[in-house]
Amino acid sequence: MSKMNLLQAINNALDIAMSTDPSALCFGEDVGHFGGVFRATSHLQEKFGKARCFNTPLTEQGILGFANGIAAQGMTAIAEIQFADYIFPAFDQIVNESAKFRYRSGNQFDVGGLTIRTPYGGGINGAHYHSQSPEAYFTHTPGLKIVVPRNPEQAKGLLLASIRDPNPVIFFEPKKLYRAAVGEVPDEDYQLPLGQAEVVREGSDITLVAWGAQMEAIEQAAQLAEKDGISCELIDLRSLLPWDRDTLAHSVRKTGRLIINHEAPKTSGFGAEIAASIQEACFLHLESPILRVTGLDTPFPLALEKEYMPDHLKTYEAILASMNY
Amino acid sequence: MSDKRLTDAHIVHDSVFVDASALQIPTLRILQEDGTPYSDAVLPVLDKTLALKIYDTFLFIRALDERMLASQRQGRISFYMTETGEEAADIGSTAALQDDDMIMAQYREQGALAFRGFTPDQFMNQIFSNEQDLGKGRQMPIHYGSRQLHYMTVSSPLGTQLPQATGYAFALKAQQKPNCVICYFGEGAASEGDFHAALNMAGVFKVPVIFFCRNNGYAISTPAHEQYAGDGIAPRGIGYGLKTLRVDGNDVLAVLKATQEARKLAVEQHQPVLIEAMTYRLGAHSSSDDPSGYRNKSEEDTWRAKCPVMRFKKWLIHQDWWTEADDEQRKQQHRDQIMTAMKKAEKVPAPPLRDLFTDVYDQLPWHLQEQQQALIEHIRKYPQAYSKTAGRVDHE
Numbered sequence A: 001m002s003k004m005n006l007l008q009a010i011n012n013a014l015d016i017a018m019s020t021d022p023s024a025l026c027f028g029e030d031v032g033h034f035g036g037v038f039r040a041t042s043h044l045q046e047k048f049g050k051a052r053c054f055n056t057p058l059t060e061q062g063i064l065g066f067a068n069g070i071a072a073q074g075m076t077a078i079a080e081i082q083f084a085d086y087i088f089p090a091f092d093q094i095v096n097e098s099a100k101f102r103y104r105s106g107n108q109f110d111v112g113g114l115t116i117r118t119p120y121g122g123g124i125n126g127a128h129y130h131s132q133s134p135e136a137y138f139t140h141t142p143g144l145k146i147v148v149p150r151n152p153e154q155a156k157g158l159l160l161a162s163i164r165d166p167n168p169v170i171f172f173e174p175k176k177l178y179r180a181a182v183g184e185v186p187d188e189d190y191q192l193p194l195g196q197a198e199v200v201r202e203g204s205d206i207t208l209v210a211w212g213a214q215m216e217a218i219e220q221a222a223q224l225a226e227k228d229g230i231s232c233e234l235i236d237l238r239s240l241l242p243w244d245r246d247t248l249a250h251s252v253r254k255t256g257r258l259i260i261n262h263e264a265p266k267t268s269g270f271g272a273e274i275a276a277s278i279q280e281a282c283f284l285h286l287e288s289p290i291l292r293v294t295g296l297d298t299p300f301p302l303a304l305e306k307e308y309m310p311d312h313l314k315t316y317e318a319i320l321a322s323m324n325y
Numbered sequence B: 001m002s003d004k005r006l007t008d009a010h011i012v013h014d015s016v017f018v019d020a021s022a023l024q025i026p027t028l029r030i031l032q033e034d035g036t037p038y039s040d041a042v043l044p045v046l047d048k049t050l051a052l053k054i055y056d057t058f059l060f061i062r063a064l065d066e067r068m069l070a071s072q073r074q075g076r077i078s079f080y081m082t083e084t085g086e087e088a089a090d091i092g093s094t095a096a097l098q099d100d101d102m103i104m105a106q107y108r109e110q111g112a113l114a115f116r117g118f119t120p121d122q123f124m125n126q127i128f129s130n131e132q133d134l135g136k137g138r139q140m141p142i143h144y145g146s147r148q149l150h151y152m153t154v155s156s157p158l159g160t161q162l163p164q165a166t167g168y169a170f171a172l173k174a175q176q177k178p179n180c181v182i183c184y185f186g187e188g189a190a191s192e193g194d195f196h197a198a199l200n201m202a203g204v205f206k207v208p209v210i211f212f213c214r215n216n217g218y219a220i221s222t223p224a225h226e227q228y229a230g231d232g233i234a235p236r237g238i239g240y241g242l243k244t245l246r247v248d249g250n251d252v253l254a255v256l257k258a259t260q261e262a263r264k265l266a267v268e269q270h271q272p273v274l275i276e277a278m279t280y281r282l283g284a285h286s287s288s289d290d291p292s293g294y295r296n297k298s299e300e301d302t303w304r305a306k307c308p309v310m311r312f313k314k315w316l317i318h319q320d321w322w323t324e325a326d327d328e329q330r331k332q333q334h335r336d337q338i339m340t341a342m343k344k345a346e347k348v349p350a351p352p353l354r355d356l357f358t359d360v361y362d363q364l365p366w367h368l369q370e371q372q373q374a375l376i377e378h379i380r381k382y383p384q385a386y387s388k389t390a391g392r393v394d395h396e
Helices: A007-020 A044-048 A061-071 A088-104 A135-139 A152-162 A216-229 A245-257 A271-284 A314-325 B048-073 B087-094 B108-115 B120-125 B163-172 B193-205 B233-238 B253-267 B297-304 B308-318 B324-347 B366-381
Strands: A002-005 A024-028 A052-057 A077-080 A114-122 A143-148 A170-174 A182-185 A198-201 A208-211 A232-236 A240-241 A260-265 A291-295 B100-103 B181-186 B209-215 B243-248 B273-278
Touching: A002 A007, A002 A152, A007 A044, A007 A077, A007 A152, A007 A170, A007 A182, A024 A061, A044 A052, A044 B308, A061 A114, A061 A170, A088 A114, A088 A135, A114 A152, A114 A240, A135 A143, A135 A170, A135 A240, A135 A271, A143 A152, A152 A170, A152 A182, A152 A271, A198 A216, A198 A245, A208 A216, A208 A245, A208 A314, A216 A232, A216 A260, A216 A314, A232 A245, A232 B308, A245 A260, A245 A271, A260 A271, A260 A314, A271 A291, A291 A314, A314 B366, B048 B087, B048 B108, B048 B209, B048 B308, B048 B324, B087 B108, B087 B181, B087 B209, B087 B253, B087 B273, B087 B308, B100 B108, B100 B163, B120 B324, B163 B181, B163 B193, B163 B209, B193 B233, B209 B253, B233 B243, B233 B273, B243 B253, B253 B273, B253 B308
Parallel strands: A024 A052, A024 A077, A077 A114, A114 A170, A143 A170, A208 A232, A208 A260, A260 A291, B100 B181, B181 B209, B209 B273, B243 B273
Antiparallel strands: A002 A182, A143 A240, A198 A232
C-alpha cells in the first residue's frame, strides 16, 4: 500500500496499463513532456518514450477520431480530453463512431481498446467551461460505458478495468478531488468491476446514492442525519452505464426511501433515469417519493457556485423531507 | 456551366508533388529593433494622436497584467491571463479598425478591449466577479465582453468564435453595413475543426472578416512544432481562398499597416483575410500554469529582447512624440488608477441570487422559478453557509 492522491493513483494506473500492454498509447493536449495540465500523465513520456505518450494538436474531434482509428486497428488508445467541458467537439466521434463501431459492422470492427479520460465537475472556481458534469449526454448513448471514481483506490482499480474492458469507456475524473482526496492505494495491478455499485455504508432508514465527488456531500449529510437518529445507507454507483440497478433496488427495498445526488443539472440528469428505474423496480416498497438533489438547471456559475452546488445541507434537507413525508 | 473547377489549368506529364517550398510566404516588418523604420518601408496611416493612444494602451495593459498576476498570487483573485509580449498584435490590429467593427476575441486580447475604451473599473468588476460585472459574475476572470464596445463576450472553448465570425460578417454584408469582423485566435486553436469550417465558409461566402492569428509559439505547453507540420497557419488561408499576410507581431506599425489594408479588402471588396502575426507568449499560459516545466529561460530572454512595447517606444521617441519622463509618469498613473479601481471593485458585493437564474432564457420558466424559490428558502434556513447571498436574500 502507498499513500496517494487521486492524480497519483491515476498516474500509477496508466503506468501499469502501459507496462502490461505494449500496445497502450496515452495522448492528448499537453499530456507529453509536461504530463498534462493536472499532471496525470507525469513521467509517462520519460518512461515509455514519445512514441507511446505524446502531445496531440489542439483538436478534440481530432483526438477522438484519431483514437477511434488507433483502437480500430487493435491498439489500446487512452485519450485525454483536458476538461470534460471541451469534449463536445468530439461528440460526433464519440456518439456516432466510438459507440456504434461494433454494432454497425456486425462485430467485424470495434474500438473496444478506447478509453477517454476527462476531468469533470466543480470546486475549482472554473465557471461554465471548467466545471461541467456532462455524463448524462453520454449515458444516453448505447455502446459506451461510463465510469466515475470517488477516491484514489477506486480510481486506480476502475481505470485499469476501463482500459482493459473490450468496450469504449469514458472515465470521468472528479478534478476537485485530484489533490484533495488522499488515501491508501494497493501497489499491485488490480481491477475493480465495471457496472457494479458499492454499498459504502449500510443503513436502514434511507438510501443515498451518488458518484464521484458528490459522495462527500452525501457522506456529510448522512452524518448530520445520524444525529437525528436517521440511519442512511450510502451507495457509490461507480459505473453509470451500464449501472447497477440491482444493488440499488435491493437497498431501496430495505429502506423504502431514496435520495439521488448529482452535480449536473436536474432536468434530464442521470438521476431521472435512476428514479424512473427504481420506481419501476421498487414501487410497492417506497415510503416516500424518490428525491433528487442536483445542480440547478442553469449553466455552472462562478460567483455563486456555492449556491449552485447540491451540497450536504441540501441533501440533509431532502433526507428530512423524505423521512417526514 | 456550373462546374467551375479548373481541371485543365496546368497539366504536366510526370508526377510533381508540391510542398511548402513552392509557397514562400513573406513577413511584413516595418520597424527595426532600434525603433527606426526600414528605408523602403511603407508606413501605416498614423498620426500622433493614434500613435500615443496605441502606446498608452500598451502601458495600461502592462500595468494591468502585472498588477492582476500579483493579485492572483496574493489570493485576491482566482485566475488571470496576461498578454505580455503580444500587445502589438491585438492592440495594433484593433487600432486599424473602426470602433463599431466587431471584435471576436479568444481570451488573450484584453488590449484590444482597453483600446476600445473598457475602463479600469469595468476590468476590475469582471475580474472580481462582482455585481457590477457586465457578465454578472458568471464567468472566470478575463472573460470580458461589451456590447457597447462591439466586443463579443469571451467563451473559453477554443476556436468556437471562428465560424461565428464568418456568420457575423455574413450578416453585416447581408445588411450592407460598412463594417467588418476581426476574429482573434492562436496557432493552437487553429488546429480545431472550427477553424477550418470558418475559413472555408468565409472563402465561399466572401464575407468581410479578418482572421487574426496570434502565433505565439505555445498552446499551454505544446510548442508550435508539435502543433502543426506545415509553414505556420498562413498557407491554410490561401488554401481556403483568403487573402493572406504574415506579419511580425511584435512590430506594431507592421500590424497596423497589415490590418488597415486587410480592413479595406474586407469592407470594400468583401474579401476575407487571414493575418498571421508571429509573436511570443512571454508569460505563462495562465496563472495556473508554470512554463519552467516545458521551455527554457534563454528562449524567453530572446523574445523579451524583442519587446513590442520597447520597439514602439523607441520610434515614438525618434518622432519626438514621447520622452522617458513621460513614460515613467504615465506608467505610475496607470498603476495608481488600477490599484484604486481594484480596491473599489473588491468591496463591491457578489451578484444577487437572482442573477443565478436570469438570462438562462429571456424569461424564467416554471422550473427555474421553482428552483429559485426553493433555494431562497434553503438559504434562509442556513444563512451562515451561503454568506455571499444570505444577507440579501430577503430582498430578492
